[in-house]
Amino acid sequence: MVTEQLMDLALNMGEKMLRSGAEIYRVEDTMRRVCRAYSAERAEVFSITSCIILTVQLPDEAAKTQIRRIDGYDTDLTRLEKLNEFSRYICEEIPPLDEAITMFSGIEPTSDRPCVRAVLYAFVSASFSVFFGGGVREALISAGIAVCLFYLEYFFSRMRLNRFFLVFLTSAICGFLAAASARFGLVHRVDRIIIGNIMPLVPGLAFTTSIRDMVNGDIISGLLRLVESLFLAVALAAGFAIALLPFGIGG
Numbered sequence: 001m002v003t004e005q006l007m008d009l010a011l012n013m014g015e016k017m018l019r020s021g022a023e024i025y026r027v028e029d030t031m032r033r034v035c036r037a038y039s040a041e042r043a044e045v046f047s048i049t050s051c052i053i054l055t056v057q058l059p060d061e062a063a064k065t066q067i068r069r070i071d072g073y074d075t076d077l078t079r080l081e082k083l084n085e086f087s088r089y090i091c092e093e094i095p096p097l098d099e100a101i102t103m104f105s106g107i108e109p110t111s112d113r114p115c116v117r118a119v120l121y122a123f124v125s126a127s128f129s130v131f132f133g134g135g136v137r138e139a140l141i142s143a144g145i146a147v148c149l150f151y152l153e154y155f156f157s158r159m160r161l162n163r164f165f166l167v168f169l170t171s172a173i174c175g176f177l178a179a180a181s182a183r184f185g186l187v188h189r190v191d192r193i194i195i196g197n198i199m200p201l202v203p204g205l206a207f208t209t210s211i212r213d214m215v216n217g218d219i220i221s222g223l224l225r226l227v228e229s230l231f232l233a234v235a236l237a238a239g240f241a242i243a244l245l246p247f248g249i250g251g
Helices: 002-020 024-037 077-093 097-105 114-131 136-158 163-183 190-201 204-215 219-247
Strands: 042-048 051-057 064-069
Touching (some): 002 051, 002 077, 024 042, 024 077, 114 136, 114 190, 136 163, 136 190, 163 219, 204 219
Antiparallel strands (some): 051 064
């Protein structure tokens, strides 16, 4: 019973860390340290972006193995920091296992209000639009489209759409809105709007994490993340390109 509880705690921590954007080595190292903190004689972890395999052996018990399938991501660096702090607390204080499980259940995703995140999307898009040479009108329209972008993502994510299709669909809609604003004479440089709206969609964290995984020796996971980020970039570019073609832009 204790082994199952310990494995559930370690797997749950590893899953949340992986979903939150942690590197593979951090996930595996944290799970091993947690198991060894509770006197595990053997703690073997193998993880890739979509799966975690854990083998644990406590004193005078047979080794047991569990597999956890990871089927999605909700990148949350604030939650990742809380999980890191919690793992350090376990290794230093070694609280009773039941208490540790209860404490872990209180680590929830960051609960930013949608309106706050929409404002951040608008600010990022407007800032990059100005940075790359856009004027006030381009920045304002880019910010407005970014708000639409956030709520499109928020709506489509609740429908549990395929991630690549979600990026393609949202980028196509944003590209259409940007091209329409240029067609109706609201702006003259549609590229300044598009470059601002692309930024919240670029898979920069996934790409950076893939490089760090490969540098740390986790070649399989690094390649998986790299290929995923490249496919997302292709879906992003294809969505904007298809939206611009009917307006005679970029064709």
